[in-house]
Amino acid sequence: xxxxxxxxxxxxxxxxxxxxxxxxxxxxxxxxxxxxxxxxxxxxxxxxxxxxxxxxxxxxxxxxxxxxxxxxxxxxxxxxxxxxxxxxxxxxxxxxxxxxxxxxxxxxxxxxxxxxxxxxxxxxxxxxxxxxxxxxxxxxxxxxxxxxxxxxxxxxxxxxxxxxxxxxxxxxxxxxxxxxxxxxxxx
Numbered sequence: 001x002x003x004x005x006x007x008x009x010x011x012x013x014x015x016x017x018x019x020x021x022x023x024x025x026x027x028x029x030x031x032x033x034x035x036x037x038x039x040x041x042x043x044x045x046x047x048x049x050x051x052x053x054x055x056x057x058x059x060x061x062x063x064x065x066x067x068x069x070x071x072x073x074x075x076x077x078x079x080x081x082x083x084x085x086x087x088x089x090x091x092x093x094x095x096x097x098x099x100x101x102x103x104x105x106x107x108x109x110x111x112x113x114x115x116x117x118x119x120x121x122x123x124x125x126x127x128x129x130x131x132x133x134x135x136x137x138x139x140x141x142x143x144x145x146x147x148x149x150x151x152x153x154x155x156x157x158x159x160x161x162x163x164x165x166x167x168x169x170x171x172x173x174x175x176x177x178x179x180x181x182x183x184x185x186x187x
Contacts (some may be wrong), residue, residue: 016167023162024079027151031097034144035068037137044134045107051131052122054110060103067103071096075152090152098147104138104145110165111135 019025038045042065049057074093078086111131114122124131 011167013167016165020163020165020167022079023159024075024152024155027148027155028072028075030144030151031148032072034141034148035072037144038064038068038141041134041137044137047130048111048134051128052110052114054114057107057110057177060107060110064100064103064107067096071100093152094149097145101142101145104142108135108138138154157168 002048024149042061045061049061070092072095078089078093111124111134113155115124115131122131126136
């Protein structure tokens with residue numbers, strides 16, 4: 001009795017076929033992960049904004065959330081199904097990612113200023129540990145944004161490489177087939 005083939009290789013093959021059809025999904029997953037990571041840590045950011053109350057911190061927090069959502073929409077509109085890349089939407093995506101990155105850097109600078117100021121510095125440990133957590137979270141978010149932007153920009157480079165991956169299935173028994181009679185005459 002023959003052993004049944006494993007489902008894992010077939011699942012991986014189907015996943016690779018889907019990835020070959022839409023290689024831009026790699027960058028989309030990274031950008032979506034950056035958005036989800038920021039959203040799940042929004043409490044740390046909000047508590048830091050309330051504690052420090054620096055100039056423009058709330059606006060930077062709001063702009064990051066809004067532009068993160070809109071950048072995902074721009075990404076999806078940049079690569080429409082079975083059409084050429086929408087260049088204006090792609091440019092708008094990179095502009096939004098640059099603004100999000102700037103907001104993260106701006107917010108991080110405000111935290112640093114509040115911690116290191118000469119008069120009445122805010123302690124970032126003990127009960128205010130969320131300030132340190134927010135600063136660390138912003139650094140990770142910046143890294144995820146850079147990776148997502150790089151994967152989007154380098155899509156023309158790795159798209160042909162992904163398309164070269166062999167995902168065909170070897171079918172046994174087709175090699176020794178004889179000539180097929182299609183004349184329609186009964187023998």
